[in-house]
Amino acid sequence: MTTPDPGTSARRDPAATAPEDAILQVRDLDAGYGDLQILSGVDLDVGTEEYVTIVGPNGAGKSTLMKSVFGLTTYMGGTITFRGKPIHELAPERIVHEGISYVPQSDNVFGELTVRENLEMGAYVLDEVPESRIEAIYDRFPVLRDRSDQKAGTMSGGQRQMVAMGRALMLDPELLLLDEPSAGLAPDLVADMFDRIDRINDDGTAVLMVEQNAKQALRRCDRGYVLTQGENGYVDTGDRLLADEEVRREFLGG
Known part of the structure; x- marks a missing residue:
């Protein structure tokens, strides 16, 4: 990836960076838990063999978006398609058959x-x-x-x-969903975990990841989405998001 100038602005329009070879497409998604709506009109794309990261403040809806892709939330509107097939009303066990696997943040082993x-x-x-x-x-x-x-x-x-x-x-799977893979790891293990994710992606598996370590994740991914209050905030290459002064100030700690 080409590193942008420090003044380069990240984009607010998700459609502006949508890959032509998207295997996962989320459009105008409304979702939540029971009667509680968390996501409102969210768009997201993941291209073939692409590495995409979702970042944002606590409570922004990052994990809810991830879980929605895997059928673990209450669907309220919009569409989620994988390889052109609607999956937003499928159960997780059906979604696995479509070629998507999910690693939750906690309680993820037997x-x-x-x-x-x-x-x-x-x-x-x-x-x-x-x-x-x-x-x-x-x-x-x-x-x-x-x-x-x-x-x-x-x-x-x-x-x-x-x-x-x-x-x-x-x-x-064609697409691996990772929810906060570095959570709870000792600091000296975080880089090793990211290296392993890099290699999984390099071997041809598309990755969609929610990550608390935003700077580290954005340095490694192809594109990043910033969610704010359950809505799309910014979307661009990881480098451009890291270089944008407003994104750094509001979401990356300067």
Whole structure:
């Protein structure tokens, strides 16, 4: 990506940066929980093999948007399409079949199951779990091979996050949804986690991520969305968002 001049303004119009090869398209989405509406008219796109980050202040609706893509909120209006197919009224178990996997922020492993059993749960929709998929995850996260028989609940935070991501990758999804992957990790593990996400994206999996570590995430992603009070604020390349004085002042701590 080309680094913009410091004065470059980030864009407020999501359509202005929409990729031509978008696999995920969110249009005018209204969603929330029960009768409580959180999102209002939100637009979002993720292109083929693209890395997109959603940032914004607490309570802006970032995780709600992520969960809405995976069918975990109350749909109130608008559309969500994946590969041109509407998915906004599908249940999560149906959305998995479409090629989307989701790693929640917390409670994202089965603590009483071993690492291998957790990975097998990621392929529960298959009649038989291919050994090649287990080996592919072990190759990506070698520490999991060494701890294959260890219960996931006894592992460190960083190792549990690897288990959760490995399980989500068992079906080789086209789009991986990550909700706050660095949350709860020791500072020296955060960069390593982002490096792993970079490699997942480099290998061809599109990534849509909500992240509290906004500056770090925007430095690495292709495009970023800033949400404010459940609505689109800014959208542009990660570099342009980082360079925009207003975005830095209002959302990135200067």
